[in-house]
Amino acid sequence: MSQVDIASISRQPQVDTSPVSEIVLRTRNLTKQYKQRTVVNDLNLDIRRGEIYGFLGPNGAGKTTTIRMILGLITPTSGSVEILGSDILAHRSEVLPRVGALIETPALYRYMSGRDNLLAFSKALGGVSSKRIDEVLAIVSLTERQRDKVRTYSLGMRQRLGIAVALLQDPDVLILDEPANGLDPAGIVEMRDFLHRLAAEGKTILMSSHLLSEVQQICSRVAIINFGKLITETTVKDLTTGKGEFTVKVERAAEALALLKRQPWGQSARLNEEGDIVTSSPNGKGRELNAFLAQAGYVADELSSTRYDLEETFLRLTEGHSGN
Ligand SMILES: Nc1ncnc2c1ncn2[C@@H]1O[C@H](COP(=O)(O)OP(=O)(O)O)[C@@H](O)[C@H]1O
Ligand SMILES: [Mg+2]
Known part of the structure; x- marks a missing residue:
């Protein structure tokens, strides 16, 4: 496709419909190079409080690398990340407890029950009340199965347990890397419903996906990246309606x-x-x-x-x- 096509789509006015649009997560000129290769290229993203923001791109586009930089797990070659107004690298220890994350497949203990997994992770976090563990189990609809071993869980249940881990500290921002990976359509609908519930409570959610259908069902706004570069940042509605053409x-x-x-x-x-x-x-x-x-x-x-x-x-x- 030609550059013109891209321009005609990304030129669409970005109408800000929400009166309060606090930017909770911001990347500025975020760039990562490995050797000579630019894997994330000058990325500017603005994610607002309470939105479910889709981060979409084909495999290898640079999504996980971007998420790792957002979480301060790897250092950008250049550019910066601000979460809740603070630079992630300068204020890691204050910022990170307010951010819950699930990167790729969750590292769960398969021989332990769902509840025991949450207990183990909460110990690592310095302790979380048993009431909170009940709460997160309820949020991800695993209350009934909490005593069963994780190895008996379906993929969707494991993804949900991974999200439960991310929710333990009741974070303001939830960052989920391919959370719908491997879920069937019913699982995606279930995830959509519970992410909407979390967003309605004021949580801000960034989720990545390489499948448009997932993002389309769950997110309100999306950034599409390829080869590490932002192609467009827009609403799902805008992507699907005609551009006056x-x-x-x-x-x-x-x-x-x-x-x-x-x-x-x-x-x-x-x-x-x-x-x-x-x-x-x-x-x-x-x-x-x-x-x-x-x-x-x-x-x-x-x-x-x-x-x-x-x-x-x-x-x-x-x-x-x-x-x-
Ligand atoms: N540590 C690394 N060293 C070199 N190249 C890497 C490293 N991590 C990721 N890459 C490359 O960066 C590109 C983007 O990877 P990734 O961020 O995992 O993409 P996505 O999550 O969108 O599938 C890929 O081509 C990948 O091979
Ligand atoms: Mg990835």
Whole structure:
């Protein structure tokens, strides 16, 4: 895909609808290089209190590396991370207790029960009340199974227990790396419901995923990265609704496309997989686009508002788009 397509999507105005939009987590020009390779490239993310923020990108895009830097587990090559107003590297010990995290598959003791796992982790954290352990078990819906050995748990239950560990200290910010990994659709719906409950209580959640369908179901806003670079940061709603573009079925589409691309409003015009034209229109009006094409001798067989399928948008945004 061309740069123009990316620009036309990322240029969309970011409407801030929430009156209180305290930025709880902020990365500034966050960059990580391994040898000569830039794995995370100049990343600026702003995550607001109470939102469920999706961090989306294909495998190898740099999500886990970014999360490790956010948690102060690895040092950025350059740039910074601020959580709850404090720089993570300068104020690690104050900030980290307010952040719960689950990175990739949780390191659980399989031969112990769910409850005993939570007890073991709470000891490592300096002790958590037994009441809190009851609470987190309830939040992740594992109360019934708390006495069973973890090795008898389904993958979804283990993921939930991992999140329960992250919740032990009642953190303000929850950072979950691929929490929906391996969950079936019912498991994803269950996770969505409980993440929504946590967000409603004022917790801020950052979750990564390489699958758009997961993020689409759970998150309100998403950042899409590829090759370590931010491609777009937007609402799920914005990604799925049309961008005021039109799809036009017309004969001699390549010729008509060349003409459109010469218009000031038509520079992002392109062909879709079916060979139809996708283009902006003069003054955003389908009628004017129709008239323009007809006057130039290209009478449209069909003309309709373009709707984007999220999966298609994701592929279009990430396929073959080199960050360099
Ligand atoms: N310690 C490391 N040394 C060298 N390369 C690394 C290291 N950690 C990750 N990478 C590389 O960085 C890229 C991004 O990895 P990662 O952040 O795990 O991506 P994601 O979580 O999006 O799948 C990958 O190409 C990976 O091989
Ligand atoms: Mg990863």
